[in-house]
Amino acid sequence: MTFDPETATFLIAGPVRIHPRVLRAMSMSSLNHRGDYFHEVVQEIRDLLPVLFGTKGHQVVLTGSGTAGLEAVYSGLIQKGTRTLVLTNGNFGERSDQIVRRYGDSVTTLAAPWGQHLPLDAAVAELEKGDVRAVCAVLNETSVGLQNDLGRLAPHIRKSGALFLVDGISAVAGIPCPIEPWGIDALVAGSQKGLAAPAGLAMVHLSERTRAELKPNSFYLDLGEHLKSIAQNDTPWTPAVPLFLALREALVLLKEETLEGRLARTKRLADATRAACDAIGLELFPDRKYASDTVTAIRNPAGLEDKDVRKALLDRYNVAVQGGQGSLKGKIFRIGHMGIADWPDLLITFAALERILAKAGKLPVPGAALTALGERMP
Ligand code: PLP
Numbered sequence: 619m620t621f622d623p624e625t626a627t628f629l630i631a632g633p634v635r636i637h638p639r640v641l642r643a644m645s646m647s648s649l650n651h652r653g654d655y656f657h658e659v660v661q662e663i664r665d666l667l668p669v670l671f672g673t674k675g676h677q678v679v680l681t682g683s684g685t686a687g688l689e690a691v692y693s694g695l696i697q698k699g700t701r702t703l704v705l706t707n708g709n710f711g712e713r714s715d716q717i718v719r720r721y722g723d724s725v726t727t728l729a730a731p732w733g734q735h736l737p738l739d740a741a742v743a744e745l746e747k748g749d750v751r752a753v754c755a756v757l758n759e760t761s762v763g764l765q766n767d768l769g770r771l772a773p774h775i776r777k778s779g780a781l782f783l784v785d786g787i788s789a790v791a792g793i794p795c796p797i798e799p800w801g802i803d804a805l806v807a808g809s810q811k812g813l814a815a816p817a818g819l820a821m822v823h824l825s826e827r828t829r830a831e832l833k834p835n836s837f838y839l840d841l842g843e844h845l846k847s848i849a850q851n852d853t854p855w856t857p858a859v860p861l862f863l864a865l866r867e868a869l870v871l872l873k874e875e876t877l878e879g880r881l882a883r884t885k886r887l888a889d890a891t892r893a894a895c896d897a898i899g900l901e902l903f904p905d906r907k908y909a910s911d912t913v914t915a916i917r918n919p920a921g922l923e924d925k926d927v928r929k930a931l932l933d934r935y936n937v938a939v940q941g942g943q944g945s946l947k948g949k950i951f952r953i954g955h956m957g958i959a960d961w962p963d964l965l966i967t968f969a970a971l972e973r974i975l976a977k978a979g980k981l982p983v984p985g986a987a988l989t990a991l992g993e994r995m996p
Contacts, residue, residue, distance in 0.1 A: 648875060676845055681819060683818050688806050690839035728741055804824050819862070885911045916951055919978075969987075
C-alpha cells in the first residue's frame with residue numbers, strides 16, 4: 619500500500635487530521651475580504667477565540683503559521699537594551715531563541731538537554747537578579763514530546779515583573795494553558811494542532827499590560843494593527859480567506875465539544891498511548907514525568923531504524939506518524955494524539971505497530987498494546 623492522504627490514519631505531530639465539516643467550510647468561492655459576509659466571519663471568529671484560549675483578552679488571528687505568531691510577539695515585545703531569558707529543551711525552544719536574537723541584544727539562553735525538563739532553578743536565579751524584562755518558553759516541546767511545567771516558574775516571573783511569553787503552539791486546545799492563574803502575557807497557538815484546523819494561521823492572546831507595551835518592529839506582524847482591525851471585524855492586510863472560513867468551523871466544533879472536553883479526551887488518548895507503549899516494550903523518549911499529552915515521542919526499538927518502523931507504518935498500513943527532528947532524526951518517532959484524533963486512530967496504529975514488531979521478532983506479548991488501549995476506552 620502506498621500513502622493515501624485521503625484515507626490515511628494520520629497521527630503526525632501537526633498538522634493533524636481535519637474534520638470534514640472544516641474541510642467543507644474552506645471550499646467556498648472567493649469572498650471580498652472587505653465585504654459584509656467576511657466581516658461577519660471575522661466577528662464570529664473574534665467571539666469564539668475565548669473558547670480556544672479559555673479566557674477573554676486581546677486576541678488576534680494572523681495569516682502565517684505558528685512561527686508568524688511567535689515572531690509577532692517577539693518583534694513587538696523584545697527590545698534592544700533590555701534583557702530576555704529564553705528557556706530551551708528541544709527544537710522549538712531553540713527556534714524561539716533564534717527569533718528572539720533577531721530583536722534583542724541581551725539574550726540569556728538556559729538550555730536543558732533535549733528530552734529533559736527546562737532548568738527552572740537556573741531561571742529563578744536569573745530572575746532574582748532583577749533585570750530580566752521578558753521570559754520566553756515553550757509550554758509543550760513538540761520535538762521531544764515533553765510538557766514543561768511552567769506553572770512552577772510562573773510565580774517567580776510574576777514577582778520579578780518580567781513579561782511571560784509562551785509558545786503554546788502544540789499546547790493550546792491540547793493541554794491546560796492557565797493564562798490568568800500563571801500570569802501569561804502572550805500565548806501563541808497554531809491552527810494545525812489542538813484546534814484541528816488547516817495549517818497557516820496563528821492565534822495570539824495578549825494580556826492587558828502587554829498590549830500597552832507593544833513597540834512594533836515588524837510591519838506585517840504588528841500586533842497593534844491586528845488588534846485595531848479585529849476590533850472592527852477586519853484584518854489589516856488580505857487574510858487567508860479560506861483558512862479563516864475553516865478556522866470559524868473548527869472553533870464551532872471546539873465550542874460544541876467544549877475546551878474542557880477536548881483537553882480531557884486528549885489526556886485519555888495520551889494515557890492510553892503511553893500504556894500501549896509500555897505493554898509492548900516501546901520506550902518513551904522524554905523524562906516520563908513530563909511526557910506530553912498531545913504528542914508521544916518514542917525511541918525506535920533497538921536494532922530498528924526509521925525505515926523499519928515509521929516508513930513501514932506508512933507503506934504497509936497507510937499510517938502516518940512523525941519522525942524525529944535534528945539530532946533525533948532516525949532515533950525516535952512521534953505519535954500526535956491531539957485535535958480530533960480518537961480511539962480508532964490509536965487502535966489501527968498500534969495494531970500495525972504490533973505487526974511490525976512481531977515480524978521483527980520484537981513483540982514480547984502479542985495483543986498487549988491493543989488490550990491496554992481497550993482497557994482505557996470509555
Ligand atoms: N513551536 C512549537 C512548539 C511547534 O510545535 C511548532 C510546530 O510544530 C512551531 C513552534 C512552529 O510552528 P509552525 O511550523 O506552524 O510555524
